[in-house]
Amino acid sequence: MYCKNCGEPMHENQAICIKCGVKVGKGTNFCANCGASLPSGADVCMNCGVAVKKPGSDLAGQDKIVMILVCLFLGGLGIHNFIMGETKKGIFKIIMSFCCGIGEILALIDLVRIAMDTYVVNPEKLI
Ligand SMILES: [Zn+2]
Ligand SMILES: [Zn+2]
Structure with a gap:
């Protein structure tokens, strides 16, 4: 190794x-x-x-537990997305939070994906 x-x-x-x-x-x-x-x-x-x-989740080398906590408390502002290099996704979440208040819901979806090991970092996607 x-x-x-x-x-x-x-x-x-x-x-x-x-x-x-x-x-x-x-x-x-x-x-x-x-x-x-x-x-x-x-x-x-x-x-x-x-x-x-590894197949499955890709958190850009970030710790799963840390990402879950960040997602839980700051997810609506897309902070976990910025940490993982997903700037577009992070900005989209901020806009969604301020305009429609659904940034938190999007963050919750991310949280579930991270917890289930199915989250894959993709800087090109918005959701
Ligand atoms: Zn090799
Ligand atoms: Zn080394």
Whole structure:
């Protein structure tokens, strides 16, 4: 196993990388299977063929629990979207909150998706 952030070899039972201090599984720079450096946005490692992203949810490397809490308390303002790099979605939520008051409802949908591990970050979408 290799650190996905800096490519340093790690033991299977290590919780964080000793070299860069990043949690295991965080980062997208290196393949966790072979340690090869990855181009940004790669889905599969071109060196060993292992899938880089886990199937299911993609929270842009953010912690699930943190995102649920942010979503719960600040979701209507799209704060969780901004944190995950979804600027369009965040702005859309703010507008919806002020115009129709449904920003919170949209945030609730996000919250459920995050909790169910089906949330996938997509900066191009509005909802
Ligand atoms: Zn590291
Ligand atoms: Zn690889």
